Amino acid sequence: MTHDDLEYSSYVAGLGLSNGHLQSIVPSVMRRVSVPYQRQRLELDDGDFLLIDELPAKQDEAPLVILSHGLEGNSHRAYMQGMARHFHDAGWHVYAWNFRSCGGELNRLPRFYHSGAIEDLRAVIRLGIERGFQRIFLVGFSMGGNQTVLTLAEPDLEPEVIGGVGFSVPLDLAACAEQLAKPAQTIYMRRFLKDLRVKVADKAEHFPQLVSLDGYDQMRTFEDFDNRYTAPLHGFHDAQDYWQRCSSRAVLSRLQRPTLVVNALNDPFLADGCYIRPSDASAQLLFETPPRGGHCGFIRWRLNQPLWSEKRARAFAQALI
Known part of the structure; x- marks a missing residue:
């Protein structure tokens, strides 16, 4: 990778926080953010439901x-609450939604969630439109x-969606699964x-005819997990089929709205394919690759103040408005 491949980013890591593992772990352990969410349940057409935590705006x-949020995250993770607080303080209405099974209550169906399950995000968007929101931004x-990136490339994307931003995006799922299978990433994979x-x-x-826990503790990688559970429960042939069909790198040429992707070069979760802008990428794509930032980190030492990522997301959104 040459310098010419990279996009300028204004993010500068805090002193002593340049390591990608520190950037990834410190905020999840040490950051304290709490916002007064109001929870609502969204019933879905397939008989399942989503749990959405809301921060109502003061202005109509x-x-x-x-x-x-990310894999096995939820709306109460510090990065979610920090982003929610920053947008809400600026006058925005906030929906922080939980993937199926991630909001503290397990979902009803055998399936749960995966990297390409954008039908649930689309349902949250439709809820916002039904509630009268005319300008919707995705983070x-x-x-x-x-x-988020997959959704912003949908040809029938609702006109109310003005754009979005993705942080630490695994654009190439197969390569990222291989990256996380390396010995150096064992701490993350085990978690x-x-x-x-x-x-x-x-x-x-609840579904013993479809799912078995036998042999689970012998699994070590996402390939093991996705072959055994994700693929069969969600209609994919195997892990490779799932990764190929759901990697957002494949849709960067078809983006329908302005899209900012921010991937730190020292992110321990991401592989090389997550940093190179494709030659056929849409003009709607703004691709930033700061040298530091880790995975969903982008911190300095004042952890409980708005992070660079939060300021960057809102600035991009405000520019679109």
Whole structure:
């Protein structure tokens, strides 16, 4: 990768915080943000539901921002609450939605969520339109960033959606799965598999004809997990089919609205394919690759103040308005 491949970014890491692992771990452990969400349940056409945490705006004509979290995250993660607070303080209405099974209540169906499950994000967008919002902006983190980019490339995207931003986006899912299978990333992989085990156990209890927990503790990689669970539960042939069909890199030429993607070069979750702007990428794409930032980090030492990522997202949104 040459310097010419990279887009300028204004982010500068805090002193002593240049390491990608520190950037990824410190905010999730040490950052404290709390916002007064109001929870609502959105019933879906397939018989399932979504849990949406809302921060109502003070003004009637406020725009709406929809926040999508990462794998095994939820609306109460510090990066979600920090972004929600920053937009709300600026007068925006906020929907911080939880993927199926991620809001503290397990969902009803055998399926749960995956990187390409944009039908749920589209349902949240439609809810916003039904409530009268005329300007809707999307913000996604990691897996939620992948869903956000995929949604912004949909040919029938609702006109009320003005654009969006994805942080730490796994544009190439297969390459990122390979990256996370490396020994240096074992700490992350173990945590993901431990968290997902709780949900697989629930599915196995309620749908024993479809899901089994046998052999789960021998799994070590996303390829193992996606071959065993994600692919069959969501209609994919196998992990490779899932990754190929749901990687947002493939839709960068078809973006329908202005889209900002911010991927730090020292993100321990991302592979090389997540940093190179495709030659056929849409003019709607703004692609920033700051040298530092980790995975959903972008911190300095004042952790409980608005982060650079929060300021960057709102500035991009305000420019579109």
